[in-house]
Amino acid sequence: MFNGPILAAVDARRQDLIGLTQDLIRIPTLNPPGRMYREVCDYLAARLMAQGFAVEMIRAFGAPGDSDSYPRWNMVARLERGRGDCVHFNSHHDVVEVGHGWTRDPFGGELDGDRIYGRGACDMKGGLAASVIAAEAFVAARPDWQGAIEISATADEESGGYGGVAYLAERGYFSPDRVQHVIIPEPLHKDRICLGHRGVWWAEIETHGRIAHGSMPFLGDSAIRHMGAVLAEIEERLYPLLATKHTAMPVVPEGARQSTLNINSIHGGEAEPEAGYTGLPAPCVADRCRIIIDRRFLIEEDLTTVKAEMVTVLERVKAERPGFSYEIRDLFEVHPVMADRKAPVVRSTAEAIERVLARTADYVVSPGTYDQKHIDRIGRLKNCIAYGPGLLHLAHQPDEWVGVQDMIDSAKVMALVLDDLL
Numbered sequence: 056m057f058n059g060p061i062l063a064a065v066d067a068r069r070q071d072l073i074g075l076t077q078d079l080i081r082i083p084t085l086n087p088p089g090r091m092y093r094e095v096c097d098y099l100a101a102r103l104m105a106q107g108f109a110v111e112m113i114r115a116f117g118a119p120g121d122s123d124s125y126p127r128w129n130m131v132a133r134l135e136r137g138r139g140d141c142v143h144f145n146s147h148h149d150v151v152e153v154g155h156g157w158t159r160d161p162f163g164g165e166l167d168g169d170r171i172y173g174r175g176a177c178d179m180k181g182g183l184a185a186s187v188i189a190a191e192a193f194v195a196a197r198p199d200w201q202g203a204i205e206i207s208a209t210a211d212e213e214s215g216g217y218g219g220v221a222y223l224a225e226r227g228y229f230s231p232d233r234v235q236h237v238i239i240p241e242p243l244h245k246d247r248i249c250l251g252h253r254g255v256w257w258a259e260i261e262t263h264g265r266i267a268h269g270s271m272p273f274l275g276d277s278a279i280r281h282m283g284a285v286l287a288e289i290e291e292r293l294y295p296l297l298a299t300k301h302t303a304m305p306v307v308p309e310g311a312r313q314s315t316l317n318i319n320s321i322h323g324g325e326a327e328p329e330a331g332y333t334g335l336p337a338p339c340v341a342d343r344c345r346i347i348i349d350r351r352f353l354i355e356e357d358l359t360t361v362k363a364e365m366v367t368v369l370e371r372v373k374a375e376r377p378g379f380s381y382e383i384r385d386l387f388e389v390h391p392v393m394a395d396r397k398a399p400v401v402r403s404t405a406e407a408i409e410r411v412l413a414r415t416a417d418y419v420v421s422p423g424t425y426d427q428k429h430i431d432r433i434g435r436l437k438n439c440i441a442y443g444p445g446l447l448h449l450a451h452q453p454d455e456w457v458g459v460q461d462m463i464d465s466a467k468v469m470a471l472v473l474d475d476l477l
């Protein structure tokens with residue numbers, strides 16, 4: 056079908072797209088602690104209701120972080136016309152802390168040339184704005200469409216998504232009888248389709264010892280020395296093993312196309328003194344030492360094996376060190392997900408990228424997770440991708456920005472996907 060009217064309808068909304076992005080940036084939805092969630096949802100609800108969308112406001116009562124001071128609000132807007140599939144655009148409305156090093160007002164939404172600056176500009180208020188403009192332009196240009204369009208703005212993606220997409224997925228908002236296609240406009244760039252992400256296992260490992268006077272350490276047993284042996288074993292055996300595990304997933308950056316392990320933190324012995332305390336530490340042998348590990352795994356691996364590898368490390372140390380004992384506590388786990396390249400939303404988006412940008416789409420997989428995990432696991436919906444404007448490496452950085460032309464181009468792609476699927 057002739058795409059001219061849809062593309063023109065997006066171009067005609069350029070100023071509107073800029074204004075919408077600026078307005079969203081000017082609502083500082085900082086997470087933590089979860090500020091202004093209701094305000095951003097109200098703003099979007101008013102706009103989409105004026106376009107004929109039916110809007111639901113859903114507070115994730117009891118979700119982590121939810122309180123009367125910081126309620127976890129989500130907005131789901133739906134426009135239906137006749138029978139047909141539903142295409143859902145899901146964006147998180149929360150942004151991370153500002154941090155240091157800014158030369159622009161992080162909540163000013165300043166437009167300079169082609170760029171709009173601000174915290175959340177690329178991650179992901181620019182993508183949210185592009186999806187709203189895409190839906191509005193499509194509906195205006197194709198009055199005879201059939202099916203349903205949903206736009207959601209959800210909480211807490213930056214802190215796991217439990218007060219956002221997970222909460223909605225548990226209540227059926229992403230069930231396959233309600234929603235058939237999902238696009239998450241995260242900043243993966245306008246010519247790339249993100250099919251999914253690697254898996255995650257976070258755990259705390261603790262070694263045990265026995266406290267004694269630091270002048271007679273032989274009367275105690277140092278949990279820190281035991282942990283040192285664990286770390287040595289991880290260096291000598293586990294890291295080389297992980298380096299041999301490669302994936303067929305097209306993860307970017309390429310360094311993440313293997314299993315990875317980060318040791319997020321280590322703590323042993325006496326607690327850190329409070330700020331301002333000027334006294335000396337006391338001489339004690341450490342009776343506890345803990346590390347937090349962040350293991351990212353591949354679609355070719357399974358979580359049971361991933362965990363067993365770490366147990367093997369600890370058991371090997373245990374066999375060599377008298378008195379060694381340990382505990383592992385699971386903190387967080389997410390299985391890898393990857394949409395099929397033949398899935399309808401993938402194929403449709405790839406075709407739209409070719410038509411708008413005159414180049415073939417790249418397929419990528421994210422090294423870290425995002426809300427697709429909940430749509431896949433809780434919602435059981437596989438026909439889901441991340442696609443949106445902005446450069447991923449700008450996310451969470453000072454002077455974060457999103458390009459206006461990139462937003463226009465990706466809004467065109469999203470509008471053509473609507474045209475294809477509805």
Ligand SMILES: [Zn+2]
Pocket residue numbers: 147178179212241242
């Ligand atoms: Zn994001």
